[in-house]
Amino acid sequence: MDCLEAEKKIPLFLENRMDEKEIRDFVEHIETCPECREELAIHFLASEGVAIIEEGESFDLDKELDERLYGSLKKYESKSSLWTGLWMTEGIAILIIIAIFLYAFL
Numbered sequence: 585m586d587c588l589e590a591e592k593k594i595p596l597f598l599e600n601r602m603d604e605k606e607i608r609d610f611v612e613h614i615e616t617c618p619e620c621r622e623e624l625a626i627h628f629l630a631s632e633g634v635a636i637i638e639e640g641e642s643f644d645l646d647k648e649l650d651e652r653l654y655g656s657l658k659k660y661e662s663k664s665s666l667w668t669g670l671w672m673t674e675g676i677a678i679l680i681i682i683a684i685f686l687y688a689f690l
């Protein structure tokens with residue numbers, strides 16, 4: 585995949601409208617091409633970052649973008665993706681907060 589092709593694929597990637605092979609080629613190019621990664625980061629920020637920031641959540645562009653890139657690949661490799669891990673961490677955090685709450689008030 586060359587830069588022109590990768591640039592054209594950015595909107596498709598952001599809308600999750602690529603097949604497995606396209607995503608692999610795309611991620612491979614983004615990994616090796618800083619220009620296209622930056623281009624993708626700008627589009628990604630415009631399409632998703634703004635919404636996340638508006639919700640008042642912290643937004644780490646590089647991290648979110650990596651998660652999106654490798655998350656798209658992982659989807660094809662395993663069902664127990666990164667997101668399962670995130671949900672579990674969140675569940676444990678909530679349990680700890682409840683425990684502290686109960687401890688403080690009982």
Ligand SMILES: [Zn+2]
Nearest residue numbers: 586587617620
């Ligand atoms: Zn490129």
